[in-house]
Amino acid sequence: MGRTAAEPRRFPAEIVAAIHKSKILGIRAGAGPHRIIGVWAVVVDGRVFVRSWGVKSGGWYRTFRKEPQGTMAIEGRELPVRAVQTRSELLKDAVDQAYREKYNTPGALKYVRDLCEERCRATTTELVPL
Secondary structure (H helix, E strand, O other): OOOOOOOOOOOOHHHHHHHHHOOOEEEEEOOOOOOOEEEOEEEEOOEEEEOOOOOOOOOHHHHHHHOOEEEEEEOOEEEEEEEEEOOOHHHHHHHHHHHHHHOOOOOOHHHHHHHOOHHHHOOOEEEEEO
16 A cells, blocks of 8 residues: 555665664765765654754754755665654654663763753754655
């Protein structure tokens, strides 16, 4: 049975599992000659989310805002993605919890606290397959 127009596109289960297991996800924002950089990513209800810790001009978050197409790299594969801004506060709360559960080492806790503050919550971005 095919996907209806109302259903969001989803990554295959093995890709979602690899992202959930991996501590770093490679992304390239936009179509330009940018390099792939590593970011922290979480999975909520089978959906992939990232947040920007530093919202600098020329960074991946601002590039995705201008040009939402890009690339995600995981387990030696590069997959085309579209970045979608997350507005739902309930979904942002779930992403907060996912970051706290996944990145729970003593060295990561400071960054997780920052990622769960409003400045970073506002950058919550879902990556969906193209």
